[in-house]
Amino acid sequence: MTNPAPFPHIWTVLKFGGVSVAKPENWTVIAELAKTRLKQDQPGKKIKVLIVHSAIADVSNRLEALPDQALAGDVGDLIADLKQTHLDFAAAAGLDGATLLTKPFATLDHLTAGIALVREASPRIRAELLALGEQMAGMLGLERLKQEGLDPAKLDARDALEAVSYGLDAGSYLSNTVSDGPDPALQDRLSDADLVLTQGFVARNNRGETVLLGRGGSDTSAAYFAAKLNAAKLEIWTDVPGLFSADPRLTPGARLLKALSYEEAQEIATMGGKVLHPRCIGPVRRAGVPVEVRSTLQPGLAGTMITSKPGDDAPQLKAVSVKSGLRLVVMEGAGMWRQVGFLADVFACFKQCDVSVDLVSTSETNVTVSLDPEPGLNQNRLDRLRTVLEPLCRVKIIEDAAAVSLVGYGVRRILHKLAPALEMFQNKPIRLVSQAANDLNFTVVVDGAEGRSLAARLHEELIAPAPSSPVFGPSWAEINHTESTRTQGAKSWWITKRNALLDRAPETGGRYVYDLETVAGRARDVASMISVDRTFFAMKANAHPEVLKTIWTAGLGFECVSPGEIKHLITLFPDLDPGRILFTPNFAARHEYAAALELGVNLTIDGLHPLTEWPEMFKRTELILRINPDRPRGHHQHVQTAGPRAKFGIPLDQLDTARQAAANAGAKVIGLHAHAGSGVVDAAHWREMGAILARAAEDFEDVRLLNVGGGLGVPDSTQASALDLKAVDALLGALKHVPPGYEIWMEPGRYLVAEAGVLLSRVTQIKQAFGTRFIGLGAGMNSLIRPALYGARHEIVNLTRFDHPGVSLVSIVGPICENADILGTDRLMPETEEDDVIAITGAGAYGAVMASRYNLREPADEAVIR
Numbered sequence: 025m026t027n028p029a030p031f032p033h034i035w036t037v038l039k040f041g042g043v044s045v046a047k048p049e050n051w052t053v054i055a056e057l058a059k060t061r062l063k064q065d066q067p068g069k070k071i072k073v074l075i076v077h078s079a080i081a082d083v084s085n086r087l088e089a090l091p092d093q094a095l096a097g098d099v100g101d102l103i104a105d106l107k108q109t110h111l112d113f114a115a116a117a118g119l120d121g122a123t124l125l126t127k128p129f130a131t132l133d134h135l136t137a138g139i140a141l142v143r144e145a146s147p148r149i150r151a152e153l154l155a156l157g158e159q160m161a162g163m164l165g166l167e168r169l170k171q172e173g174l175d176p177a178k179l180d181a182r183d184a185l186e187a188v189s190y191g192l193d194a195g196s197y198l199s200n201t202v203s204d205g206p207d208p209a210l211q212d213r214l215s216d217a218d219l220v221l222t223q224g225f226v227a228r229n230n231r232g233e234t235v236l237l238g239r240g241g242s243d244t245s246a247a248y249f250a251a252k253l254n255a256a257k258l259e260i261w262t263d264v265p266g267l268f269s270a271d272p273r274l275t276p277g278a279r280l281l282k283a284l285s286y287e288e289a290q291e292i293a294t295m296g297g298k299v300l301h302p303r304c305i306g307p308v309r310r311a312g313v314p315v316e317v318r319s320t321l322q323p324g325l326a327g328t329m330i331t332s333k334p335g336d337d338a339p340q341l342k343a344v345s346v347k348s349g350l351r352l353v354v355m356e357g358a359g360m361w362r363q364v365g366f367l368a369d370v371f372a373c374f375k376q377c378d379v380s381v382d383l384v385s386t387s388e389t390n391v392t393v394s395l396d397p398e399p400g401l402n403q404n405r406l407d408r409l410r411t412v413l414e415p416l417c418r419v420k421i422i423e424d425a426a427a428v429s430l431v432g433y434g435v436r437r438i439l440h441k442l443a444p445a446l447e448m449f450q451n452k453p454i455r456l457v458s459q460a461a462n463d464l465n466f467t468v469v470v471d472g473a474e475g476r477s478l479a480a481r482l483h484e485e486l487i488a489p490a491p492s493s494p495v496f497g498p499s500w501a502e503i504n505h506t507e508s509t510r511t512q513g514a515k516s517w518w519i520t521k522r523n524a525l526l527d528r529a530p531e532t533g534g535r536y537v538y539d540l541e542t543v544a545g546r547a548r549d550v551a552s553m554i555s556v557d558r559t560f561f562a563m564k565a566n567a568h569p570e571v572l573k574t575i576w577t578a579g580l581g582f583e584c585v586s587p588g589e590i591k592h593l594i595t596l597f598p599d600l601d602p603g604r605i606l607f608t609p610n611f612a613a614r615h616e617y618a619a620a621l622e623l624g625v626n627l628t629i630d631g632l633h634p635l636t637e638w639p640e641m642f643k644r645t646e647l648i649l650r651i652n653p654d655r656p657r658g659h660h661q662h663v664q665t666a667g668p669r670a671k672f673g674i675p676l677d678q679l680d681t682a683r684q685a686a687a688n689a690g691a692k693v694i695g696l697h698a699h700a701g702s703g704v705v706d707a708a709h710w711r712e713m714g715a716i717l718a719r720a721a722e723d724f725e726d727v728r729l730l731n732v733g734g735g736l737g738v739p740d741s742t743q744a745s746a747l748d749l750k751a752v753d754a755l756l757g758a759l760k761h762v763p764p765g766y767e768i769w770m771e772p773g774r775y776l777v778a779e780a781g782v783l784l785s786r787v788t789q790i791k792q793a794f795g796t797r798f799i800g801l802g803a804g805m806n807s808l809i810r811p812a813l814y815g816a817r818h819e820i821v822n823l824t825r826f827d828h829p830g831v832s833l834v835s836i837v838g839p840i841c842e843n844a845d846i847l848g849t850d851r852l853m854p855e856t857e858e859d860d861v862i863a864i865t866g867a868g869a870y871g872a873v874m875a876s877r878y879n880l881r882e883p884a885d886e887a888v889i890r
């Protein structure tokens with residue numbers, strides 16, 4: 025639709041919900057958004073901004089409860105609380121709330137007293153009361169905008185929005201509609217103001233009385249204003265970043281929908297997405313005003329854009345929603361087939377009983393309809409419905425059904441893809457199937473208990489794996505990951521020492537930087553475990569000299585797996601007592617054992633071969649035997665070092681043979697060892713290892729120590745659960761009481777160093793291809809192979825722009841000629857530029873030590889900070 029009058033300006037309408045206006049500081053964001061838009065003037069056209077706001081969060085709920093409380097004669101606390109909410113806001117903003125809000129406070133008292141007096145709360149009075157919420161928020165908001173240096177004109181929405189129907193029933197006061205054609209008179213009236221502030225939710229009727237647009241009506245107000253002003257855009261600012269492909273509270277994998285058609289948005293809003301009020305779509309659709317839904321909490325993140333186009337021309341499933349608490353009315357009768365007027369008769373009964381029908385399905389002998397949950401639909405009304413229907417057919421009412429809907433343009437053409445997900449319904453009934461005539465919605469109704477799992481399954485199979493595209497943005501989980509990395513990351517050493525890191529960032533390639541303070545802290549934590557007698561750092565995790573010195577200073581020993589590691593230690597610490605080294609090789613050559621025995625280090629044997637084939641070597645030696653505890657554990661199959669597929673340790677059923685072989689060789693078995701895998705966060709794991717070892721030790725008279733291994737995991741994101749070291753200590757403590765009282769040894773690697781290291785690298789190039797955005801780094805899988813090898817997750821942050829909000833979903837890749845050279849996929853990153861410094865966190869363990877010169881590219885070098 026074109027602008028009917030040639031006004032030399034364009035309006036942008038910004039709507040802010042209850043959470044977005046609840047605190048004084050939120051109005052700084054509102055002011056900033058208004059300022060940026062006001063600055064976007066186009067040649068010959070001035071941009072003007074209309075702000076539509078809600079009441080402060082939860083105020084409308086409390087105002088809604090007020091009349092009934094007044095009727096019950098008990099409003100004292102409620103009124104005082106309502107006033108206090110606004111006075112608190114004023115105080116926090118440095119405003120004189122009592123003076124500013126004298127008038128609405130007086131109206132609040134007066135209306136409530138009136139209700140108590142006449143013992144009646146008419147819809148008209150209820151509407152007046154509820155409208156106070158927006159009025160109070162508007163008065164405070166106006167002052168806050170002035171404090172931010174703006175000069176908004178105040179428009180009372182009731183002077184601009186006139187209700188269409190003006191009967192005098194409750195509906196026309198509490199849930200009204202407004203005409204939404206272009207309104208040149210309004211445009212004219214506002215022509216002098218650049219910035220206007222007005223309330224949502226309220227309008228007036230032709231008697232000049234206050235009426236409301238229904239709960240959630242602020243969106244609708246904003247849509248009316250946008251249509252009337254023929255706005256260039258309506259921006260709905262709320263507390264979530266847009267519409268999602270499923271309810272994110274139930275489905276963390278729900279994807280942000282970047283583009284929707286009006287019709288799709290309407291379906292999603294109607295099917296239970298609470299972000300947008302369904303009524304607000306009509307006015308903007310008719311006026312052709314694009315709508316953008318965004319979050320005031322993450323203002324940098326592009327949200328959902330709703331226009332006449334679905335974002336992608338191909339038919340595409342965009343959302344799965346569940347509506348619970350439905351009732352089904354199943355009507356059966358043999359005689360209904362081809363019986364003229366049967367359906368008309370049936371539906372007349374629903375009309376007669378004032379019951380609204382949602383979905384319908386019919387067959388020769390059965391008509392089933394669904395009824396939406398509605399508070400007023402009580403047993404009496406249902407009984408009445410049954411009574412009037414029963415002369416026509418047999419009636420069964422099924423309570424607690426759930427409708428699972430698939431929404432997306434062209435849904436009929438993709439139905440075949442549903443088959444695998446629907447397989448779970450082999451033995452469970454699908455009560456009703458409905459495919460909407462508009463080809464946007466396919467719904468199955470199932471028993472209430474199945475609704476959520478079916479929706480989750482359908483989402484997981486059909487939507488979650490979609491690559492990022494013009495339609496699908498980041499998942500809810502990813503947005504929260506990024507958010508919590510930003511908030512919790514702020515406490516991490518790599519943020520407090522950010523400037524030092526930026527100074528050390530390499531120009532090319534990559535650089536590992538280790539924070540020795542963090543290493544020392546972890547070493548202290550481990551060393552202070554009461555139940556553990558000796559701790560050996562598994563130096564395969566990180567062999568940097570400064571890191572090793574820090575751990576050495578904390579008094580720990582070292583677990584080595586090669587002569588190279590031992591030599592490295594001796595070079596670093598020439599006076600090292602060999603007793604501080606624990607050598608645990610696997611399939612090593614004979615001479616490595618001989619050399620270790622020569623040095624006098626602790627030696628662990630993890631197979632029969634050395635004992636049976638080279639017995640002479642072990643004469644009069646003390647040995648530790650590594651068993652295979654047959655409990656594979658760890659973050660990935662590749663790091664599970666126990667169980668039938670593992671090459672490590674002596675299976676328990678060969679332990680007798682091993683004992684015999686050791687005895688034959690003249691060796692004394694002084695300890696038993698087990699290590700089941702790496703990256704374990706369940707504290708009970710080490711108790712389990714201890715128990716297995718203690719049981720095995722019963723057959724060894726000289727065993728005095730049990731080495732319960734390493735494997736202590738660290739969280740791979742700020743949201744993942746962390747290992748409780750104190751719990752490990754307590755659980756192992758119990759083991760110490762097992763007779764004869766074993767010494768407990770441990771050999772953690774990752775735990776001491778992972779979080780102490782970041783891999784720094786600069787952005788080389790940025791590429792957009794097939795809907796994926798790639799950010800290239802100088803460092804790749806030759807520096808950090810964990811993502812490629814184990815699918816490991818490392819939080820990745822743009823250190824240069826750590827404070828900037830995430831705006832797009834990207835894959836972070838390196839320069840190596842392998843498709844697997846990906847350091848992270850689907851990460852929400854801020855606007856990023858060439859040469860920005862990127863930090864891959866949690867990279868202090870198994871990073872540099874596993875690097876290679878593949879492609880003859882030098883891997884990242886290493887540095888430390890303190």
Ligand code: LLP
Nearest residue numbers: 562699702703734735736771772773774870
């Ligand atoms: N003890 C033994 C016998 C081990 O084999 C290992 C690690 C450890 C202790 C130390 O485990 P930690 O506490 O670090 O989890 N490259 C893989 C990890 C391989 C672990 C090998 N053995 C990764 O990057 O996840």
